[in-house]
Amino acid sequence: MTHAIQTRDLTYRASKTFEIRDLALNVPHGSLYGFLGPNGSGKTTTIRLILGLLRPVAGSISVLSHSIPRESPRMLGRTGYVPERPHLYPMLTVEEAMRYHAAFYPSWDWKWADELAATFLLPRQNKIGGLSKGETGKLMMLLALAQRPELLVLDEPTDGLDPVVRRDVLMALLDYVSQTSATVFISSHLVHELERICDWVGVMDRGWLIAELPMQSFKNGIKRLRVSNAPAMLGDAPFVVLSREPGEGAHELWLVRGWQPPMTQFFDGIGANLREVVDLDLEEGFVELLRTFRQPQS
Amino acid sequence: MSDVALARRRTRRRVAALGLTVIAGGCWTAAWAQSAAARADSLRLGRASLQALAVAFTAARQEADRSDSLARYRLPRDTVRVGGLVFRVMPAYAPLARNTGTISWEQLDGMFGDAALSLSSHVFVLRDGMTEINRSQGTRTPTVELAEVVDGVISPKHRESVNIAPADLANRVTRLATAELRARQDVALREWLNPMLNPSSPAWADRERTYIELVTADARVSERCFVGDLLRCRQALLITPVADTLSELYDAAGWRRLVQQREGSLRSGRTVPDFDRCVNDSDFQECLALLRHSGVPVAPLGGAARHSLVRTALAAGGRGAYARLTSSSGKPIAERLALTAGVPVDSLVSMWRSAVLAARPVRTGVLPGEAWLAVFWATVLGLVSFGSTRWR
Amino acid sequence: MFKAILFTQWRWGRVLVATCVVAGFAIPVFSVRNAGGGSWNGPMWNALDLLASMQSYGPIYVLLAGFAGIALSTSAWAPDHAGRHVYALSLPLARWHYVLLRYGSGVVLLVPVSLALWIGALVASVSTPLPTGLHAYPGALALRFALASVLSFSVIFAVASGTKRSAGYALAVLLGLVLADLLISLFGGTPVVIESTLGWLFSSSGVFGIFTGRWMLIDV
Numbered sequence: 001m002t003h004a005i006q007t008r009d010l011t012y013r014a015s016k017t018f019e020i021r022d023l024a025l026n027v028p029h030g031s032l033y034g035f036l037g038p039n040g041s042g043k044t045t046t047i048r049l050i051l052g053l054l055r056p057v058a059g060s061i062s063v064l065s066h067s068i069p070r071e072s073p074r075m076l077g078r079t080g081y082v083p084e085r086p087h088l089y090p091m092l093t094v095e096e097a098m099r100y101h102a103a104f105y106p107s108w109d110w111k112w113a114d115e116l117a118a119t120f121l122l123p124r125q126n127k128i129g130g131l132s133k134g135e136t137g138k139l140m141m142l143l144a145l146a147q148r149p150e151l152l153v154l155d156e157p158t159d160g161l162d163p164v165v166r167r168d169v170l171m172a173l174l175d176y177v178s179q180t181s182a183t184v185f186i187s188s189h190l191v192h193e194l195e196r197i198c199d200w201v202g203v204m205d206r207g208w209l210i211a212e213l214p215m216q217s218f219k220n221g222i223k224r225l226r227v228s229n230a231p232a233m234l235g236d237a238p239f240v241v242l243s244r245e246p247g248e249g250a251h252e253l254w255l256v257r258g259w260q261p262p263m264t265q266f267f268d269g270i271g272a273n274l275r276e277v278v279d280l281d282l283e284e285g286f287v288e289l290l291r292t293f294r295q296p297q298s
Numbered sequence: 299m300s301d302v303a304l305a306r307r308r309t310r311r312r313v314a315a316l317g318l319t320v321i322a323g324g325c326w327t328a329a330w331a332q333s334a335a336a337r338a339d340s341l342r343l344g345r346a347s348l349q350a351l352a353v354a355f356t357a358a359r360q361e362a363d364r365s366d367s368l369a370r371y372r373l374p375r376d377t378v379r380v381g382g383l384v385f386r387v388m389p390a391y392a393p394l395a396r397n398t399g400t401i402s403w404e405q406l407d408g409m410f411g412d413a414a415l416s417l418s419s420h421v422f423v424l425r426d427g428m429t430e431i432n433r434s435q436g437t438r439t440p441t442v443e444l445a446e447v448v449d450g451v452i453s454p455k456h457r458e459s460v461n462i463a464p465a466d467l468a469n470r471v472t473r474l475a476t477a478e479l480r481a482r483q484d485v486a487l488r489e490w491l492n493p494m495l496n497p498s499s500p501a502w503a504d505r506e507r508t509y510i511e512l513v514t515a516d517a518r519v520s521e522r523c524f525v526g527d528l529l530r531c532r533q534a535l536l537i538t539p540v541a542d543t544l545s546e547l548y549d550a551a552g553w554r555r556l557v558q559q560r561e562g563s564l565r566s567g568r569t570v571p572d573f574d575r576c577v578n579d580s581d582f583q584e585c586l587a588l589l590r591h592s593g594v595p596v597a598p599l600g601g602a603a604r605h606s607l608v609r610t611a612l613a614a615g616g617r618g619a620y621a622r623l624t625s626s627s628g629k630p631i632a633e634r635l636a637l638t639a640g641v642p643v644d645s646l647v648s649m650w651r652s653a654v655l656a657a658r659p660v661r662t663g664v665l666p667g668e669a670w671l672a673v674f675w676a677t678v679l680g681l682v683s684f685g686s687t688r689w690r
Numbered sequence: 691m692f693k694a695i696l697f698t699q700w701r702w703g704r705v706l707v708a709t710c711v712v713a714g715f716a717i718p719v720f721s722v723r724n725a726g727g728g729s730w731n732g733p734m735w736n737a738l739d740l741l742a743s744m745q746s747y748g749p750i751y752v753l754l755a756g757f758a759g760i761a762l763s764t765s766a767w768a769p770d771h772a773g774r775h776v777y778a779l780s781l782p783l784a785r786w787h788y789v790l791l792r793y794g795s796g797v798v799l800l801v802p803v804s805l806a807l808w809i810g811a812l813v814a815s816v817s818t819p820l821p822t823g824l825h826a827y828p829g830a831l832a833l834r835f836a837l838a839s840v841l842s843f844s845v846i847f848a849v850a851s852g853t854k855r856s857a858g859y860a861l862a863v864l865l866g867l868v869l870a871d872l873l874i875s876l877f878g879g880t881p882v883v884i885e886s887t888l889g890w891l892f893s894s895s896g897v898f899g900i901f902t903g904r905w906m907l908i909d910v
Binding site for chain 2: 737738741785786789790793821822823824827830833834837838840841843844845847848851852853894895897899900903904909910
Binding site: 051052053073074075076077081083085087088089090091092096099100103104105 | 691693694697698701702769773774776777779780781782783784787
């Protein structure tokens with residue numbers, strides 16, 4: 001499998017209290033990669049590292065086969081970027097911002113840009129400084145899409161938008177992806193949103209990438225088990241036990257990853273009884289994952 | 299008790315003793331005069347005695363004045379001497395006085411030579427003063443005073459507050475000293491030189507100004523001087539007498555320009571029609587009549603030109619030049635300047651003209667070196683900015 | 691790309707440029723009209739008074755050149771600074787290339803100001819006869835103005851294009867000079883470091899040498 005984005009041992013120190021350490025990210029070509037994490041987990045910093053806006057302390061970054069940050073200008077010519085906060089020049093009108101942006105991208109598609117502007121109902125003669133948050137979000141997406149990029153890096157593109165605008169933006173994105181084989185790297189803390197559109201998911205917390213797997217595996221693989229008579233030592237379990245907590249009575253609640261139904265036999269082998277297997281949706285799985293990651297190691 | 303107070307007390311005693319002696323002497327003389335036979339002799343003796351007493355009294359009064367002047371001025375204790383300049387200063391101002399003296403003496407000595415040494419009969423007093431403005435802030439401002447010392451008697455001549463900077467103080471000292479030296483000039487020299495020489499101003503500044511006057515003067519005589527006619531230079535400098543300045547030194551167009559430049563004073567009331575006839579109708583005779591009638595003094599070249607000439611003479615004449623200039627009163631200015639410089643007047647004027655022509659101001663145009671240097675620095679700064687980093 | 695950058699810079703600097711253009715045209719015209727107390731009597735001027743009047747306008751040209759350069763360089767970076775350079779840095783061109791385009795745009799926007807000054811100086815000098823011996827130097831004045839404004843633009847541009855760290859270095863150098871003078875005066879010496887540094891900067895071979903020349907529209 002080739003990767004649109006690949007990092008190895010990536011380290012960056014943002015401050016004395018926060019750093020990204022040994023980040024190994026693999027975003028497959030053509031995937032819709034959801035980049036999850038709570039606020040302050042390092043998502044935006046990772047994106048800026050990937051785009052060459054920040055210079056890493058150590059490690060390597062490859063984006064669309066370009067070494068970053070050395071070749072970032074060439075990579076940026078093939079990448080559409082929607083930053084977390086829009087940084088467009090507020091005194092330009094929408095039309096002027098489109099013209100300004102188009103000047104830097106030879107692949108700019110004016111026809112589609114006009115269509116998107118019409119679809120998004122963007123007031124082209126209005127100044128950007130006077131646009132609503134939703135209109136600004138739509139303009140950012142328009143600028144990123146109309147340059148017809150091979151890679152779209154979207155940093156919380158729908159954060160703070162109302163549901164109608166959010167749907168418009170995601171529709172445009174999916175429409176584009178359906179027409180091309182572009183890779184989409186989208187960061188968000190709106191888990192439900194990513195659950196519907198992404199096929200890969202990576203989870204960041206406190207500067208660490210704590211999980212990276214296909215969305216299907218993520219959704220199906222994380223379960224909560226209710227177990228009784230469990231021994232203290234488990235030996236070689238066929239799944240990953242993320243946490244064990246005392247439940248009601250003699251029961252324990254286990255959070256496991258990589259669960260498959262045939263694995264119930266494992267409990268017979270250790271003299272324990274599996275009472276219940278609870279499915280978790282992506283959000284519950286995400287929360288449980290973070291909770292176990294943050295528990296002090298005993 | 300301080301020295302000053304002691305001196306004061308001693309003086310009072312002497313004056314009292316002398317007074318008593320005079321009274322006693324008077325009584326004795328009167329009694330003695332009773333004798334008619336001895337009247338003539340006694341009168342002679344009395345006169346001699348009174349003369350002796352008067353001499354003693356004058357001496358005592360001078361001593362008293364000296365003590366009083368010292369007491370009245372409470373002169374600071376420290377004395378700083380730089381060349382012919384004598385400063386009495388508060389101890390804290392001794393370094394300032396030394397710096398000031400060095401700057402000022404260089405200027406005074408450079409211009410007046412040995413004559414500047416006569417300034418040693420004056421003291422510059424430098425001490426704290428409090429002005430009204432800064433009293434509320436409690437800050438101190440040094441005050442410089444010039445006092446004349448004649449036979450040991452100090453009399454105040456000038457007093458002013460100054461900034462603490464040595465250069466500023468030096469300007470004041472130089473100005474006070476120059477005014478003092480100017481007072482020794484005769485009226486003719488003073489009027490010809492007016493305004494007074496300024497040793498603080500560099501000689502090149504006067505020459506540069508003179509150059510501009512020469513090339514822009516309204517008077518025909520200045521143009522002739524510029525091209526090398528020394529007689530015309532002498533006339534323009536007012537050192538060779540001219541019977542009629544207006545008709546000999548200016549042409550008709552020059553009269554008109556002079557009138558127009560003096561619009562403020564020549565165009566008022568009854569003279570308005572005359573002025574308009576001169577300026578608007580180019581009635582040159584009217585211009586001449588207006589100028590003659592007004593009596594406005596006209597000089598083809600200004601004070602800077604005369605100052606530059608005197609400076610040239612002083613520089614050529616050596617250290618005794620200024621003394622020769624001031625001591626030759628009664629002679630024509632041209633002769634006095636020749637004596638000052640020690641060369642014939644035409645040689646002096648020729649030297650002056652060469653120096654003035656050499657003082658042509660730097661052209662306004664941008665020199666190639668200047669332009670390239672600006673381009674170089676703009677490029678360097680541009681390259682520095684091209685190295686701008688991306689959040690490294 | 692250059693056109694696009696020039697356009698943006700024009701959009702947020704046009705009021706400044708227009709103001710400087712008007713001032714650049716008006717100052718030389720006003721300086722000549724106002725010479726000799728506004729009597730507007732060309733050949734009748736006293737040459738020395740006229741020169742003194744011209745000289746008094748010198749600092750105004752210097753200030754205008756400095757202001758135009760500083761204001762335009764500040765305005766060139768202000769929107770990027772406000773957006774923490776995220777947009778600029780995400781554009782597909784190397785940083786030096788982007789800075790070069792911004793620098794070039796700024797210099798281009800300074801051209802109309804110098805041009806206005808040249809035209810104003812030309813109008814002022816041809817519209818009135820000058821006293822004998824004096825000449826007008828509109829070209830030289832405009833050239834000096836252009837060089838001075840580009841130089842002041844470059845200085846602030848270099849500082850503004852850098853990071854906070856480089857601005858910190860510049861500040862540290864300034865503080866170092868002040869500290870050096872402070873130490874010298876503490877030990878009883880005469881503080882000369884700042885004075886000599888400024889002296890060098892504004893000397894004929896210094897960075898700002900162009901500012902110290904003769905700014906005279908009319909001269910001998």
